[in-house]
Amino acid sequence: MKKYLSFFRLRFSMGLSYRAAAWAGIATQFVWGGMEIAMFLAFYREEPGKFPMTIEGIISYVWLQQAFLALFAAWMLEPEVFESIKDGNIAYEMCRPMKIYPMLFARAMAMRISRAALRCLPVILFAVLLPGPYGLEAPKGAGRFALFLGAMILGVLVTVAFGTLIYAVTFFTISPEGLRLLVTSAMDFFNGAIIPLPFFPDKMKQVMEILPFAAMQNVPLRIYSGDLQGNGALRAVMLQAFWLAVLVAAGWAVMARAERKLTVQGG
């Protein structure tokens, strides 16, 4: 555990030392969020009756999405990992006294959390300070906030578990780059990064909500914005836990096979 923590600290202070980059990133995410909200408002003005979420809800959704972008973004699948699997350098990692699966898992976790830690607070702070309907609302009730936190943690874990499963599958493909492209765009589409799931047609939405992609950012952001409540919210969180278990088990199994394959080939 200690080595993961020190890895995290290193990443975090590395991020901090590039202060201009940090400010630029925060500003970019802020403008991006603002544009996104302006876009949804444009649709709202046109036909308010057809809007599937509340205005405050979608605005909170967008701000939280921006604040925690690094936690859930599909493009955070690291090209270097794909590269090292392709050219076989990953074999060096096998010499270390760590299993590959937890190593890659922890590495992805540290990447995402350290990046998000730097940026989320300023974005949230700005968003809270914005006037009227444009701002991020305060959480409604301690219970729901607690559920939101739980769903956040599960969501990040599912995202990372999915990514690590993809790394494992990479050992068995001829074109890691192609796989990365496909997975990234599928993730973006199905996890609610392009448009939140409630905006899809009902039948589609019902299917999408069961998929593992929906267990990523979709659940926590919609719990916070009040779109998922009561039993529905609980069911969604349980589904997250289910997917986490499945993805970790699958990732672990595939990685074990990959390790055997590597050993047989001699790296």
Added chain:
Amino acid sequence: MIKMEAICKSYRVAKRNAGFREACRSLLNRKYETIKALDHVSFTIEDGEMVGYIGPNGAGKSSTIKILSGILTPDEGKCLVNGRTPWKDRINHVREIGVVFGQRTQLWWDVPIIDSYQLLKDIYSISKETYNHNLEELTELLNLKELLKTPARQLSLGQRMRCEIAASLLHSPKLLFLDEPTIGLDAVSKLAVREFILKQNREHKTTVLLTTHDMQDIEALTRRIILIGKGRVLMDGNLEQIRQGGENIDETVAELYRAYNI
């Protein structure tokens, strides 16, 4: 002719301290310090001369080369190369110089060498006759015949350096700046490169300014040496002057660095 008079150049760099708390602090407030890269550097190099420009890392060698090739504008001082101020008349100035940066390539990675050369012909607007003549001569002297049809990425370091040098000479420059041309080369390639540079200097009267850490380069190529340290010219003389007695040249130079405390 190169004439540098009292050239000064300083940079402002951000201080970046280690440690977690320092990193947080620098997010809001950052300190800068000024570093003098060149401090009243003066020298003159006549046409057809071959000069070794040496000094430890960070002494100001590459700043000098950058000023001479028109990339960098100095803070103070005068510099004339063939009657022009490099940074004021960049395009006309660079027509007459060739630059080899030892650790960076100017060749296109994925296409045959000859394609890179043909592009250079267009970039420098070299006439057909001059181009053909130079290419023929360089191919002969550097033994490039087999290499011209190969993409740069498939060449060894030594082969690539030979192609690199030829690329810098296609437009018959009067002046050649070589920045560590033999770095990382094997013994055979080193000898070939040195021999070629000597020949180029002798037959075309090309003025050569050479920076290197390899003292054997210096020994093989140059009579005159300019030693720079902490941004100042510490010594401008010939090899014999430096070599007091018959020690080997690496030790002599290390001795010099120590004597000047750099």
Added chain:
Amino acid sequence: MRAAVLLYGHYVSIHVKSMMQYKGSFLLAVTGQFLVSFNVFLGMFFMFQRFSAVGGFTYGQVILCFGIFLMEFSLAECIARGFDTFSSMVRKGEFDRVMVRPRGLVLQVLGSRFDLTRIGRMLQAVVMFAYGVKAGGICWDIPKALTVVFMLAGGTAVFFGIFLASAALCFFTLESLEIMNIFTDGAREFGKYPVGAYGKRLLQFCTFVIPYALVQHYPLLFLLGKRTEAWWMFVPLLAFWFVIPCYGFWRVGIKKYQSSGS
């Protein structure tokens, strides 16, 4: 001028040659480009499954808008990729090489990259444009066809200006470049809907500060017959003014580079 065009053509031919060395990854990159913007399209498609219009524009009209705007962007990206990836050029020191060649800097940087993989995006833009032409409910005539041509020219110029400005920013900071994403990727992403849909203040910004609206919102009104005076067709050409301050900023950046060397 003619020599410059010829030289640029020579650069392009070498890029194409290099690219053909890696046909597999070329195809992959094209697919990737396609998938990324296809996602954006899907998002829009599903929004219109629910809503019938945005800012007074119907689905067919928005598709037309997105198609043209995406073409403008990918044209500029294909040509000016050298400026888009300029930070790596500066970081790797390749810009020094550009400085020691007797040609205009802009021309050389333009020539340094030519990204054909952008046809993935272009292809999609063309398909959407074709669909939008059919579904947009426009009576086509020569002024309207000309308007589209002007839009493509003006839009490419606007994005070229932005790439130029973000390249110039590299001379001041390599770290805070991310902010330019707002004006490149952000514009591409949010430019799918006519600027006017986002509200009056943004429309003003995109008219007078960065003239996206001149190559998107206003000429679209003319195409759709919401404005009928003939002079509307020339509005996209006004966007060319934007290149001037961007070039000015680039010049300032070059001066800075020459004085700091980094």
